[in-house]
Amino acid sequence: MNMAAQGFAVVQAFEHDVLAGLNAAQKTLPCKYLYDEAGSRLFEEICALEDYYLTRTEADIFARKIDAMAQALGPDVTLIEPGAGNCAKAEPLLQAMYTPAAYLPLDISPEILFAARQRIQQRMPGLPISPAVGDFTSPAVWRELPETAGRKVVFFPGSTIGNFTPEQARSLLGLFADQVQTGDGLLLAADLVKDSVVLERAYHDSNHVTEAFNKNLLHRINRELDGSFNIDAFAHRAFYHRLRRRVEMHLVSLKEQVVEVCGRQFHFAEGETIHTENSHKYTLATLEELLHSTGFQPQQYWTDHQQHYAIYYAEA
Numbered sequence: 678m679n680m681a682a683q684g685f686a687v688v689q690a691f692e693h694d695v696l697a698g699l700n701a702a703q704k705t706l707p708c709k710y711l712y713d714e715a716g717s718r719l720f721e722e723i724c725a726l727e728d729y730y731l732t733r734t735e736a737d738i739f740a741r742k743i744d745a746m747a748q749a750l751g752p753d754v755t756l757i758e759p760g761a762g763n764c765a766k767a768e769p770l771l772q773a774m775y776t777p778a779a780y781l782p783l784d785i786s787p788e789i790l791f792a793a794r795q796r797i798q799q800r801m802p803g804l805p806i807s808p809a810v811g812d813f814t815s816p817a818v819w820r821e822l823p824e825t826a827g828r829k830v831v832f833f834p835g836s837t838i839g840n841f842t843p844e845q846a847r848s849l850l851g852l853f854a855d856q857v858q859t860g861d862g863l864l865l866a867a868d869l870v871k872d873s874v875v876l877e878r879a880y881h882d883s884n885h886v887t888e889a890f891n892k893n894l895l896h897r898i899n900r901e902l903d904g905s906f907n908i909d910a911f912a913h914r915a916f917y918h919r920l921r922r923r924v925e926m927h928l929v930s931l932k933e934q935v936v937e938v939c940g941r942q943f944h945f946a947e948g949e950t951i952h953t954e955n956s957h958k959y960t961l962a963t964l965e966e967l968l969h970s971t972g973f974q975p976q977q978y979w980t981d982h983q984q985h986y987a988i989y990y991a992e993a
């Protein structure tokens with residue numbers, strides 16, 4: 678697909694998904710649409726918040742254990758990273774790895790991806806880097822990656838797996854498993870179940886950045902799909918659902934109202950919500966179960982002293 682056709686397909690998918698989501702009994706918007714340019718910037722702001730422990734906890738584990746991880750991965754490995762973004766996490770790992778064979782980052786945002794490629798290429802001139810642009814949940818984008826000899830490791834940090842329901846997570850790891858051979862690896866990070874106060878504070882921060890991040894989706898619909906959302910008539914809500922082991926993010930309608938999107942009308946009762954994101958939490962046991970169910974054998978894991986967060990290395 679050329680860039681213009683791709684852009685058109687992306688707009689159509691957004692329109693289709695938003696209309697379908699707002700027509701559902703429980704109104705829902707797919708969380709991947711939170712990450713447009715403004716949303717990605719807000720998410721970066723979230724990552725630096727005191728209340729949002731995930732990013733710094735993960736960074737701390739990487740900082741302390743990067744050599745052990747590189748050793749577990751082994752020599753001459755091709756590192757494949759779905760949702761790589763600015764590739765900031767892969768860079769120190771590639772530096773610590775023994776003669777990495779290649780780096781294949783995948784992301785929906787070409788600008789960020791190609792800027793990152795240039796940065797890493799400068800610092801590691803001998804490393805072959807082949808970025809692919811697209812949605813990593815779609816098998817098509819994986820077919821764009823070049824064939825490589827030798828072992829491969831899929832690198833999936835950031836607790837991105839948390840955005841997927843257990844069923845979706847199984848099919849995503851199944852898709853990863855389809856890309857690798859026996860003995861190849863998966864380095865997977867996930868946020869762990871913990872005190873609900875800590876969890877809820879991370880998604881309802883006192884700086885209101887997560888609120889802005891959530892509401893940005895309504896701004897985006899107004900802009901791109903001719904929407905009439907009155908942003909102030911919705912509130913940000915985030916709560917930990919103990920049985921589903923996930924933080925759910927919603928936008929709550931503060932009054933009865935009708936909103937137009939793409940010329941269609943949607944009715945909101947007072948208190949009705951749009952479910953915008955899930956952030957699933959794992960225990961070491963449920964994470965290992967997920968890995969096993971998709972054909973990966975857990976080899977080793979690393980965690981912080983509070984066991985807030987875990988990074989697993991598993992092999993197919």
Ligand code: AVJ
Pocket residue numbers: 723731835836837838839840879880887890954955956957
């Ligand atoms: C990008 C999925 C890891 O679930 O913690 C953060 C997204 N949403 N605050 C997470 C998010 C609101 C984040 N992940």
